[in-house]
Amino acid sequence: MDLLIKKIIEKQNPTVVGLDPQWDFIPDDIKRKHLLGKQDTITEVCGAILEFNERIISAISFVVPAVKPNCAFYEQFGWQGMRVLYETIDFAKSKNLYVISDGKRNDIGSTMKSYAQAYIGITQVEDINFRAFPSDALTVNAYLGSDGIEPATDLCAKYDKDIFVLVKTSNASSGELQDMNLKFSPIPIYEKVALMCKNWGENLIGQYGYSSVGIVVGATYPDQLKELRSILPYTFFLVPGYGAQGGGAEDVRGAFDNLGLGAIINSSRGIMCAYKKHPTLTFDESCYVEAVNMKNDILSITGKIG
């Protein structure tokens, strides 16, 4: 997690901008520039999405350390959409941002290895070394146990990359399964998964004291955030649910350690749709202004970081 933490300290900003380009979010002027009218295909749609992403990335790249594209919004546009995902990641890397691919991928053995190669490794075939979606981290789901995580942690170790495992997600129904208490240890499922993540990361601890195996915990569950912080001293948190989903700065206080490290807070709609809140600003200005507002909001509870 060193690369992410280094960027957080440099920019004094523990936030990440979600790049989830729902069509409704894209401003009319970007749409008009790319759409032709009756002859429109997915190619034109993808052009608009890529411009939307690149404009956001350019606007925020001096203030924010990381971006998090969610694969679903690209996959819905087929291979053309996945090309936009690649181009978005590539553009964000060119702006020196840390990129978390939010794919929530999960499988076992050689299949999980393929997912991990795709996002945080290298696909090697014959003499070809290929980086499919060259990110710094991938979100993953641990329902399948170690067989689904170790192929990814192997690549974390090899290429100095990270994963974030779903533990306590931000949605209303997350408790249906995650909050069920276990019989033989007096803890809920999410805490069991969190402790598994602690173990998976114990040999991957970097110079700032955090391991390559992070976890996802929603801002909408502040008590669980605080509890998990106390039992996972070297596990970094990716925290969705701030802003549009209802979580505020006070709700994420418990995610941070005494140095203001230990967590990165995600906002997607708050930045992507900032222009709807600021009709007198340009699209790019409004992204920047809301990214700064978010930074200041979170810094008000962490203080100086690092």
Added chain:
Amino acid sequence: MDLLIKKIIEKQNPTVVGLDPQWDFIPDDIKRKHLLGKQDTITEVCGAILEFNERIISAISFVVPAVKPNCAFYEQFGWQGMRVLYETIDFAKSKNLYVISDGKRNDIGSTMKSYAQAYIGITQVEDINFRAFPSDALTVNAYLGSDGIEPATDLCAKYDKDIFVLVKTSNASSGELQDMNLKFSPIPIYEKVALMCKNWGENLIGQYGYSSVGIVVGATYPDQLKELRSILPYTFFLVPGYGAQGGGAEDVRGAFDNLGLGAIINSSRGIMCAYKKHPTLTFDESCYVEAVNMKNDILSITGKIG
């Protein structure tokens, strides 16, 4: 699940062929036909993979009702690989096969809706109606609860499609989480998830008595297969783990109902690598022969189906 069951009865074959094109599996003659030598790129690799898939599909399409490409093996080749996934699905549909996209996707709300649109629905933008990866079913992970399933079941209802939810997976470490017993109901996690799937499917039961919400249960856990069959009367099972992973026909007996319905058994390597077992046959002949062998093996325990 009607379309799948209809094809199973027509072909008297409750098996599905996994299309997981690991590079090692591809015969040398197919590789040689596509690779150029030093100038090779992922484009040539993808050409070989598509031919591999199309040859398998053509060889087995008269005997097998369904195929199951696992997205990971395509995603590792980036957007070019995802184009091969599209072309593979499209080719399988042209051969009248039922296609299960094995993506184990999971997210919430509009994000999960995007995944579901991509595989079992339609992506609608402006006047464009686009089918990204036009499958009949998608495998999904239920760790996030109803918020992650209902966007998919909505599309199952709308477009007569199916999902298969991970319940008890075939891998060795599946028990680390899935077998943990719950405190307030005397059942393990996988059974809790199974019962959630039963509920999610209860308003989606088709003419054969099975719902659109199937589950994934590994052939490597025969006792759990039998137990789940008894408590889930209208839930169809997708059963990996037969063949290379160690499960045999006897192990999957418990997955079927009295009519030989209720389950479809997957084999991937057994068919894809059949040519290594049959050096005197062509690649295509060996796929066909092993598909027939598998059919006969499973039919020996189900008897006539339907």
